[in-house]
Amino acid sequence: MTNPAISASGLRKAYGKHLVLDGVDLDIPAGTIFSLLGPNGAGKTTMVKILSTLISADAGDVWIAGHHLTKDAQAVRAAIGVTGQYSAVDGLLTGEENLRLMADLHHLSRSDGRRRARELLEQFDLTEAAGKPAATYSGGMRRRLDLAMTLVGAPRVIFLDEPTTGLDPRSRRTMWESIRGLVADHGVTIFLTTQYLEEADQLADQIAVLDHGNLVAQGTAEQLKRLVPGGHISLRFADSHGFETASQGLRPISREEETLTLHVPSDGGVRSLRALLDWLDGASVTVDELAVHTPDLDDVFLALTQERESAR
Amino acid sequence: MNALHDSATMLRRNLRHMLRYPTLTLMIIGMPIIFLLLFVYVFGGTLGAGLGQAGGRADYLAYVTPGIILMTVASAATATAVTVATDMTEGIVARFRTMAIARASVPTGHVLGSMLQTLLGVAVVTGIAVLLGFRSTTGPLQWLAALGILALFVLGLTWLSAALGLVSPTVEIASNIPMPLMFLPLFGSGFVPTDSMPGALRWFAEHQPFTPLIETLRSLLLGTPMGDNATVAVAWGAGIALVGYLWARKLYNRDPVR
Known part of the structure; x- marks a missing residue:
C-alpha cells in the first residue's frame, strides 16, 4: 500500500x-x-x-x-x-528562454538546463518556434x-x-x-x-x-x-392513436403527450432495438423519429448538479 | 544562497524584458529631458538672474541639474510600479508562487532590475546636461559619494514603488499612484531655492525627502555648503528603503487576489 x-x-x-x-x-x-x-x-x-x-x-x-x-x-x-x-x-521571453528560466529556478546546471529545454521543445513540437517570443x-x-x-x-x-x-x-x-x-x-x-x-x-x-x-x-x-437512470430509446409518433397504443404495450419510463414522445428503457443493443422495431411493425403504428440514448457523463453531471439546483 | 541564485535569475528575466522592450526605459528619460530643456532654455535666463550674483542661463543649468536627476529617479519609480503591477497580472507569477524558489526573489529581481534601469536613465540625463554645458567643479571622490547616496535613495524609492505596484488593484492605478513623486523636485529645492517660497509651502519644501538629497548632490557636484543635508538624505533613503521593503514583502506574501 x-x-x-x-x-x-x-x-x-x-x-x-x-x-x-x-x-x-x-x-x-x-x-x-x-x-x-x-x-x-x-x-x-x-x-x-x-x-x-x-x-x-x-x-x-x-x-x-x-x-x-x-x-x-x-x-x-x-x-x-x-x-x-x-x-x-512569460510572453516577452522566447519559448526556449521560458524553459531555461524554469531550469535556472530548479537549479539545473547550464548544460543540463540547455539539454532539458531542448528535449522538451522536441517532445512538445516547439523546436521550430523555440526562438520566437511566447506572446506570438x-x-x-x-x-x-x-x-x-x-x-x-x-x-x-x-x-x-x-x-x-x-x-x-x-x-x-x-x-x-x-x-x-x-x-x-x-x-x-x-x-x-x-x-x-x-x-x-x-x-x-x-x-x-x-x-x-x-x-x-x-x-x-x-x-x-x-448513478443515473439507464439508457433509453425515444420514439416520436405520427398520431395520438399510435402514441396511446405504444404507451400501453411498451411500458415506457416516461411519456410526453404534447410531442407524442415515449421514452422506452433499452440497453442500446441491436437485439433489443430489433425486438422493439418488430413490436412496432406488429402493432402497425407509425414512428416519425427514433433516437437511441446511452447514458454519458453529461447525464450524470446534469442529474447531479440539477438535483441541488432544484433543492435550493 | 538560493535566495541569491533565484534573485539573480529573476534579475536576468527583468533585464531581458527591458532589452526587448526599451520603450519604457525611453519614456523614463523623456519627461526629465523635456523639463531640462524647458527650464534651461525657456525659463533659464530669468530664473538664473533670480539666483543672484548676476547669474545667467549657465548658472541655472548648474542649479537645476540635480533637480532634473531626481526627476528622472521619480519618473523611473512610476515605471517600476507599472512594471510590477503588470507582471502581477501575468500567469507566470502565479507559477513562481507555486515553485520551491526563494519567495522574495520575484520582487527582489524587479527592484534590482529597476535600480539598474533608473541609474542608466540618470546617466543618460546627466550626460545630456553635460552636453548642454553642465560642469561639475568637484572631483571623482565626491562623484562617487554622490552616486552612493543617490543609489541608496533609488533603492528606497524602488522598493516603495514595487510595493505601490503590488498594492494597486489595476495597472492603471499603479501608473497614477506614484505621480506625486514627479512633482516633489518642483515642490522642493530642485528648480528654485526654497527661501523664495511662501510660508507653508516653504516649510513643506524644506522638510520633504527630495530637498536634502538635491542639496547633497549640489554640494557633491558643485561644492556648495553641505550642512547636515547628507545625513538627512541618508536617513530618508534608508528609512524609505526599510519601509518599502517590509511593505512590499508583506504584500507579496499575502494570498494573491488577481
Whole structure:
C-alpha cells in the first residue's frame, strides 16, 4: 500500500460570506489521473489554488506527496507542477528562454538546463518556434509550452486546471496524448479539472463532481454512469392513436403527450432495438423519429448538479 | 544562497524584458529631458538672474541639474510600479508562487532590475546636461559619494514603488499612484531655492525627502555648503528603503487576489 499522492480532509474556504469549499475530502492514489468536474463557479479553480499552495484554506488538512501542505509548503512546491487555466508563460521571453528560466529556478546546471529545454521543445513540437517570443504563439502552442515548463522540474504531482479550455479538437487530442504519456512513462499523479465531460471520460481513473462546494459524487466513469437512470430509446409518433397504443404495450419510463414522445428503457443493443422495431411493425403504428440514448457523463453531471439546483 | 541564485535569475528575466522592450526605459528619460530643456532654455535666463550674483542661463543649468536627476529617479519609480503591477497580472507569477524558489526573489529581481534601469536613465540625463554645458567643479571622490547616496535613495524609492505596484488593484492605478513623486523636485529645492517660497509651502519644501538629497548632490557636484543635508538624505533613503521593503514583502506574501 503506497501513500496517496494527495489526501485532504475537511477542506474549507470562504470568500466573505460566500462559501466556496464546504469540507471537501480527497484521497488520490499515486500514479493515477483524478478529474474534478463541476459547473462554472463550483470551486474547481479555488481547489487547485489551495492544493498548489497559491492561496490558503480556512480549514482542513492536506498532504501532498507525503508533505503537509501548510507546515511544509516548500517541500510540497518542490514536488508539484501547475499548469493553470490561463497560460503561465512569460510572453516577452522566447519559448526556449521560458524553459531555461524554469531550469535556472530548479537549479539545473547550464548544460543540463540547455539539454532539458531542448528535449522538451522536441517532445512538445516547439523546436521550430523555440526562438520566437511566447506572446506570438497560438493557443495550443502556449498550452504546450506551459505544460513543458511544468515538466522541467520533473514533478511527482501535476495540477492541470482546465488544460484544454479554448483549444481546437486537434490540439485537445494532442494534449490528451501528452497527459496519458506522463502517467504511463513517468508514473506521475495528475489532478485535472475540466468542464469537458468527454475529457474526464477519456483520461480519468477517478472522477469527482464538485457542486456548491461539496463533492456530490465520486467514482470511475462507469460507476458514475450507473448513478443515473439507464439508457433509453425515444420514439416520436405520427398520431395520438399510435402514441396511446405504444404507451400501453411498451411500458415506457416516461411519456410526453404534447410531442407524442415515449421514452422506452433499452440497453442500446441491436437485439433489443430489433425486438422493439418488430413490436412496432406488429402493432402497425407509425414512428416519425427514433433516437437511441446511452447514458454519458453529461447525464450524470446534469442529474447531479440539477438535483441541488432544484433543492435550493 | 538560493535566495541569491533565484534573485539573480529573476534579475536576468527583468533585464531581458527591458532589452526587448526599451520603450519604457525611453519614456523614463523623456519627461526629465523635456523639463531640462524647458527650464534651461525657456525659463533659464530669468530664473538664473533670480539666483543672484548676476547669474545667467549657465548658472541655472548648474542649479537645476540635480533637480532634473531626481526627476528622472521619480519618473523611473512610476515605471517600476507599472512594471510590477503588470507582471502581477501575468500567469507566470502565479507559477513562481507555486515553485520551491526563494519567495522574495520575484520582487527582489524587479527592484534590482529597476535600480539598474533608473541609474542608466540618470546617466543618460546627466550626460545630456553635460552636453548642454553642465560642469561639475568637484572631483571623482565626491562623484562617487554622490552616486552612493543617490543609489541608496533609488533603492528606497524602488522598493516603495514595487510595493505601490503590488498594492494597486489595476495597472492603471499603479501608473497614477506614484505621480506625486514627479512633482516633489518642483515642490522642493530642485528648480528654485526654497527661501523664495511662501510660508507653508516653504516649510513643506524644506522638510520633504527630495530637498536634502538635491542639496547633497549640489554640494557633491558643485561644492556648495553641505550642512547636515547628507545625513538627512541618508536617513530618508534608508528609512524609505526599510519601509518599502517590509511593505512590499508583506504584500507579496499575502494570498494573491488577481
